[in-house]
Amino acid sequence: MNGCLDYQMTRRSMLGLSSATMLGMPIAQMLARAGETQKAKAEHVILFWCSGGMSHIDTWDPKPGRPVAGEFSPINTSAEGVQISSIFPQLAKQMHHAALIRSIAGTNGAHGRASYQLQTSYNQSANLIHPGIGSIVAHEKDRLGDLPSFITISGNARRAGYLGQRCEAYYVGRPGEKDPYLAFPSDITQVRGNKRLDILAKMNLRNVRGLDAGKAKAVDTATREAVNLMRSPALKAFELKGEDPKTVARYGDTPFGRGALLARRLVETGVRFVQVNRGGFDTHNNNFPAMQNHGDVMDPALASLISDLAASGKLAKTLVLVLSEFGRTPRINTNAGRDHHARCFSCFVAGGGIRGGQVIGESDKDAMLPAERPVNPHDLHASLCHALGIDAAKEVKTPLGRPMRLINEGAKPVMELFG
């Protein structure tokens, strides 16, 4: 079974299961895929979703000496020959763990359509809602431990689409703050709360009005799951209070830093996919102070996360991505801002068995278009699946009975990442 929280065999999940056999797959292909699965190294994903369109020139693809360069100068990193923007001084020291892709060739210049594509691998269509990559991972990978498979922090993730409510992300509003839904209300003691659960269980045994036993049982199962989670030692992962204050400070004591720290703790507890959201990248005006501020906040968080994961050995099993829906224009507009630019942008990838210290693809002299090795946005999703051993070509049936590939047709993993 999959990692989505599933309580009953629905028509939908049955269709999903049967589709693999119904559609049939040549044996050789199946074996090839099985081989892929064995090679997979990643078990978890941490996605830093930067919404608004993060400037690529001011982050991963600096263009020193060009009129488009802007206010930041490039700095050397721990990866030989790789330079990034000066807004990331700490992260620069971790770049031997990371790869940069500098030639993503997007096609959508509007926020809605582009974020849809960058999170689902599909273009938006009027006909159906494609699941976000986090929901796909939750659907395909077994749940480990008590915590939900897919958690989103400080914002909403892309929806589960045709995979259904059960594969939606578990939402954490403010990292480090108590989630009131994971414990009895503050004026209800443990003893009293447990007594209440006991009363409820006894009450449900009487079925005075003769309700459907199957449906009642599904609710009881969900209650057991909920109580199990409420009592789980794994919940400690949500509490940053137990962390050394120095660690919290090291990540930068900001919502983003706490989000990154929480993501690390969740992954260590078995969560498959953690998405940390950060908005405010739509820098049409005053791009540079805004990006400096993003750097101030993100740099300590990302650097600490990578180095901590590396130190604990968890990095090899955890794919870390920093991604946005598109980049921003090389041209600096009259408001000292940069506008939407989808045709060429970059992303940051680390861990999960990828080879660090490399740059894949290259943009032209002004980072206007890919100059070498253009990467289609959906290739990123194929790469993620490859890293996790998920069959990107697997077909799942939608509620309307339409067979859909998990990842868009034609998507190919960026194999250089793994070389």
Place this chain on the structure above:
Amino acid sequence: MKRTIFCLLKLSLAAVFCGVIPVGAAPAKVDQLVSQKNAETKKPLKRAGQIDDLTFLRRATVDVIGRIPTSAEVARFQKWPAATRRAKLIDALLTDARFADRWTVFFSDLLRVRSNATGGNAFLAYLHKSLEANRPWDVMAREMLSANGSAGKVPAVGLILGEDVDSMAMAAATSQMFLGVRMQCAQCHNHPTDVWRQRQFYELATYFGKTRRVENQFSQRVYTTEGQETNVLWPPERRKPKVRNAVEPKFPFELEEFAETPSHIKRFEAKRTAEAKALAGGVKGQGLEDLLEGVDTTKAFNSETGFGKSVTEEAKAATAALDIEGDLYRQSKQRAELAQMVTSPRNRYFARNMANRMWAELIGRGFYEPVDDFQDLLTHHKALAYLADEFIASGYDLKALIRLIMTSETYSLAHLDPTMPLADRLAAEENFTAAITRRMVSEVLYDSIVAAGHLTEYKWPAGANRRTYTERVRVVDGPVEGGAPTPLPVASPGTLNMMAPRMGGGGYDLEGQIALNFDELLKNELQKDLAAMKMMSDAELAAQQQRQMMAQQNASGPRMRYKYVEVERTVDDNPRFGSTMRMATPAPPAHFLRVFGQPARDSLANIREHIPSMRQQLMMLNGKATHEAARVGPMEPMYQYLGGEKQNVREAIQLAYMEILTRQPSAAELTFAREVVGSGKPALAGMADLRWALLNSNEFRYIP
């Protein structure tokens, strides 16, 4: 012409005042047709008995007005004579103010209403107003299918704006929403399992092919109007044809031809003619078609005056300053024709679709399932045909249809013994000889918790619940030395609070509700900034903050350093809860309503889910609404039994069962509840425990 419009307004209101809802022999007939079919089954079906009066009260109240009955409503019901109280109840419910609230939820699911779509909130208000006035379904459908005009100003245009004024999307929506047929697959290829050809889909789509979405670049106002050419071309683009030609419109559904007009159509025509005559003061010379035509194709709907001013007049007034010519909002003759065919009493699909959807909503299962995918494999063919015919004959009166179903014996069937073999139970449910266990939809569940817990009014005196909690906020920590000007706004304690309104602290944001004012939404649209009414997601809030930050750029001083500090806040936690049926809709993704299955409505395939989940249980077990509903406040009726020196535990328990489950406790339950209440210190705490468990019980959320 003016008189016609006046008549039409009255026509739509007539159903409420004139008691035109058919009663009597009809419900028995549908039961008879269901039984007649069931008699043909080889293995005899198990048949459940009829529910008792209180169960009927709960079932009907939940279904029609979207929450459980209050004690006052129970008392009122019990005072009515036993022989007529069920019929009387249905009358009362259908005229209750909450009727429109609850059924707006149903129609919002059906029509994919989204507050944050262009014209979305006005569309929501339009549906609410239409249901309040019990406007005929065919009239509403014609308006939605044929309207052109400005978002908000012509609220029915919300449907087509919600589909991005995309002709293909509108073809799929028209067939699925109004006719219960999924043609969507035929957009890209001949339907794999059905009869629809891709060409037919294109012929339907081309009715919408000339409609254009226009956005005024100065005022940002969005409207729809008609262009010259259709954008639907054949062959399809993906075949990479050398030449593509405009597709001529052709309605793919067959309209029935009769040698002799059947009685339901005669009744329909007679009814409409009579209504028109009565309201026109006996003026002759206007045919039925004249009356129906032009309902909204040329007129703007206004909440106060109905179909009053023409769109053109309004457009002129609205855009006088911009000197745009008067035919800004050209109407579509093609779409008006389509709307006539879709809603024709000779189009079997239209009436059958609504009859089946309504039956499914009230009984728990449609004659065909899923309800948006008609298959000619009906078991109870005649029963559905009968319901559809009666719906037509009533003049597409939605309340009449609801009444017809609710007064049937089928509606008041009990559940079968849950220990009965599953196969027997399923066979009975599939053939409508036993009640199907239905869960309250999320809005109804929430509103029922609020009703059961007396949460619409304060139940605590001011200051009784002072609570202190800590919150992390960002504050200025002084200027950065030598730093460049800062882009950040000066934050003060409370900034975070503003970003996400909380329910009295503690982070229970996911149960919040902010009511929309439907009347306001249909008034003064030009002045009103609908965007302000949109429910914002966290990401949107973050983006907004970013924009504000940018706006403050020029005024910024030295670059500031920030730190996060924990501050203590004291609040008087004495919440009152509103109805979730008046919120911007759908709610944000992690909200209670969404967790309990409210669909995002972002695609046609997006239907309500009723599957239990861990997250739902966390919100019920630990949520603010259930907790507050369970606590006994001094200003609610329960307090008199347990709050003072003299305690009446028995009556307290009986009240709790009546308020929460709409029934008396059994002897065994009473004994058990006495233990629970008695073990509480004080007894009020024990009662809170009992009420918490009742609210969380399966019996509470599943309709009896």
